[in-house]
Amino acid sequence: MHAAIKLSKYLKPYKHFAILAPILMILEVAMDLIQPTIMQKIIDEGIATKDPTHIMVMFAAMMVCAIIGWFGGAGCTYFSSKAAVNFASDIRADLYETITYFSNSNKDKFTLGKLITNLTNDVEMLQRALNMLLKIFVRGPFMFVGAVVVVFFTARDLFSVLFYVVPVLIVCLYVFIKLSISLFRKVQETIDVVNTRVQENLSGIRVIKAFNRMRHQVKQFAGVNEELAKRNMTADQVIAALTPITQFVVNIGIVLALMLGVVKVEAGAIEIGVIVAFINYLMMIMNGLMSSSNVLIQIARAIPSAERVVVVLEEQRDIINAENPVKKEIRGDVRFENVSFSYNKQVEPVLKNITFEAKAGSTVGIIGMTGSGKSTLIKLLARLMDVDEGTIYIDDIPIRQYDIETLRGSLAFAPQKATLFSTTIEENLKYGKSDATEEEIQEALVASNAYEFVEKLDKKTQHELTQGATNLSGGQKQRLAMSRALIRKPKILVLDDTTSAVDSITEKVIRKNMKEALEGSTKFIVSSKISSIKHADLILVLEDGRIVAQGTHEELLKTSEHYREIVATQVEKGGVLYE
Numbered sequence: 297m298h299a300a301i302k303l304s305k306y307l308k309p310y311k312h313f314a315i316l317a318p319i320l321m322i323l324e325v326a327m328d329l330i331q332p333t334i335m336q337k338i339i340d341e342g343i344a345t346k347d348p349t350h351i352m353v354m355f356a357a358m359m360v361c362a363i364i365g366w367f368g369g370a371g372c373t374y375f376s377s378k379a380a381v382n383f384a385s386d387i388r389a390d391l392y393e394t395i396t397y398f399s400n401s402n403k404d405k406f407t408l409g410k411l412i413t414n415l416t417n418d419v420e421m422l423q424r425a426l427n428m429l430l431k432i433f434v435r436g437p438f439m440f441v442g443a444v445v446v447v448f449f450t451a452r453d454l455f456s457v458l459f460y461v462v463p464v465l466i467v468c469l470y471v472f473i474k475l476s477i478s479l480f481r482k483v484q485e486t487i488d489v490v491n492t493r494v495q496e497n498l499s500g501i502r503v504i505k506a507f508n509r510m511r512h513q514v515k516q517f518a519g520v521n522e523e524l525a526k527r528n529m530t531a532d533q534v535i536a537a538l539t540p541i542t543q544f545v546v547n548i549g550i551v552l553a554l555m556l557g558v559v560k561v562e563a564g565a566i567e568i569g570v571i572v573a574f575i576n577y578l579m580m581i582m583n584g585l586m587s588s589s590n591v592l593i594q595i596a597r598a599i600p601s602a603e604r605v606v607v608v609l610e611e612q613r614d615i616i617n618a619e620n621p622v623k624k625e626i627r628g629d630v631r632f633e634n635v636s637f638s639y640n641k642q643v644e645p646v647l648k649n650i651t652f653e654a655k656a657g658s659t660v661g662i663i664g665m666t667g668s669g670k671s672t673l674i675k676l677l678a679r680l681m682d683v684d685e686g687t688i689y690i691d692d693i694p695i696r697q698y699d700i701e702t703l704r705g706s707l708a709f710a711p712q713k714a715t716l717f718s719t720t721i722e723e724n725l726k727y728g729k730s731d732a733t734e735e736e737i738q739e740a741l742v743a744s745n746a747y748e749f750v751e752k753l754d755k756k757t758q759h760e761l762t763q764g765a766t767n768l769s770g771g772q773k774q775r776l777a778m779s780r781a782l783i784r785k786p787k788i789l790v791l792d793d794t795t796s797a798v799d800s801i802t803e804k805v806i807r808k809n810m811k812e813a814l815e816g817s818t819k820f821i822v823s824s825k826i827s828s829i830k831h832a833d834l835i836l837v838l839e840d841g842r843i844v845a846q847g848t849h850e851e852l853l854k855t856s857e858h859y860r861e862i863v864a865t866q867v868e869k870g871g872v873l874y875e
């Protein structure tokens with residue numbers, strides 16, 4: 297419930313619609329409530345006394361009520377939908393923005409499947425609940441109370457029937473609401489599991505095929521799918537049983553009313569029309585109670601969704617701007633001073649006491665065993681995470697003091713996994729520089745040695761990439777990701793193992809082009825290949841999160857046993873060292 301209150305701020309801009317909708321609904325219900333009384337008057341005062349004028353007048357009154365009621369109902373639907381759709385759309389937009397700004401550690405707290413459920417299913421659930429709340433929540437109680445009051449004044453002789461019927465109806469509905477809340481909560485949890493499975497299976501479809509695990513995956517999915525179907529079925533069956541049971545209770549009420557009514561009519565206490573009107577009101581009482589319970593069920597279903605949405609919206613961004621952040625242009629001097637970092641604060645740090653200095657325009661090569669902390673080190677430079685201890689300086693200013701946009705705007709990052717988007721090659725490059733000209737695009741493609749293969753494509757830079765750029769080879773993807781970084785002409789360029797899928801001749805060309813294109817930029821090149829980093833002005837050798845040696849290739853050959861070992865292994869394996 298707390299979560300629902302927190303989300304109520306999203307309704308504020310649409311409060312006029314949210315107020316108008318129930319008011320119009322009251323109008324519709326009021327008109328509905330008048331109808332049986334008019335009908336009673338037609339029977340008792342018109343038909344019984346054979347007075348056609350009275351019948352016509354009452355009929356006209358009935359029509360007027362019906363038209364006003366229709367306007368009330370239609371207006372309520374229009375305004376409630378407007379409020380609910382906009383409310384949900386704003387929440388969805390905020391969720392998307394929050395997730396987009398998530399840092400690595402924020403993101404690690406949620407599975408992708410769960411975030412997708414948040415953005416789709418949960419928001420949809422909130423929209424439906426609000427729509428129903430605005431439309432029916434007023435209708436149900438108002439119709440119930442209205443019908444009871446009207447019966448009290450117009451059919452008091454039959455009022456006692458309500459004492460038997462209404463409590464039974466209320467108990468039935470209470471049991472159903474309780475049952476359906478717990479059933480729908482289980483459905484929601486299973487949807488989460490299904491979404492996570494779908495997301496994981498589809499993104500890993502190639503691995504699944506390569507390992508011939510299709511049957512296993514299909515079987516595994518069938519398991520969760522069956523569970524979801526079972527839970528949905530149980531919940532639906534419970535809801536479906538509600539109508540016949542309440543109808544049965546109401547039918548008993550009608551029989552009671554008829555039995556009592558016949559006695560009263562024979563005794564001359566009431567007219568027949570009163571019985572007809574009473575039966576109508578009894579149906580309204582049932583409808584009123586049922587629609588109230590439907591709304592309560594829908595709200596109960598939406599509460600877990602609201603809670604999950606609020607958890608994401610309230611996730612504190614851990615990478616934020618300092619007060620009065622520095623926005624000055626970056627030159628590119630980088631200094632790490634005793635930097636330590638851990639993903640999980642409970643365990644040993646992934647990086648320990650990292651200290652080095654790189655002058656603007658120089659090239660830093662980072663090499664080390666897998667898992668030694670190379671990618672982590674450069675992610676810290678882009679402030680994708682913040683250091684736990686020590687300080688990273690750029691141009692002698694701690695990076696925490698920079699405006700994040702200024703910092704990231706001066707930096708270009710080509711990550712280990714070349715993530716490209718499902719749009720054209722040109723648009724992908726424009727992620728690097730949104731206003732890039734045709735010429736700049738060509739230049740960047742040439743620098744990363746991607747020009748030739750792009751030229752061979754039918755539509756060249758207008759070639760559409762599939763999701764995950766599966767219509768490109770690994771090396772082509774890497775080169776496009778590099779073009780996207782190079783097009784920015786950044787002050788600091790970070791390439792995280794971006795040539796692992798590129799042959800050594802192509803790599804040599806790229807290195808040469810990059811040197812020319814980015815003369816003044818500081819370049820960080822992470823690689824497991826000596827050939828990729830041996831030309832660097834400074835090479836950092838990482839082992840188990842520590843820098844065990846640093847210097848130029850020649851210096852390290854003399855001073856570092858560890859470096860010599862890496863070189864020796866790569867020579868043994870036929871690595872190209874001296875091209």
Ligand SMILES: Nc1ncnc2c1ncn2[C@@H]1O[C@H](COP(=O)(O)OP(=O)(O)OP(=O)(O)O)[C@@H](O)[C@H]1O
Pocket residue numbers: 400404639640646664665666667668669670671672673712824
């Ligand atoms: N998001 C994360 N959450 C928790 N631990 C992580 C995370 N990312 C990396 N690690 C751990 O941090 C350590 C360093 O990882 P990192 O990716 O920096 O190594 P690396 O040297 O770049 O390895 P590789 O050459 O295989 O890419 C590893 O032990 C890894 O398991």
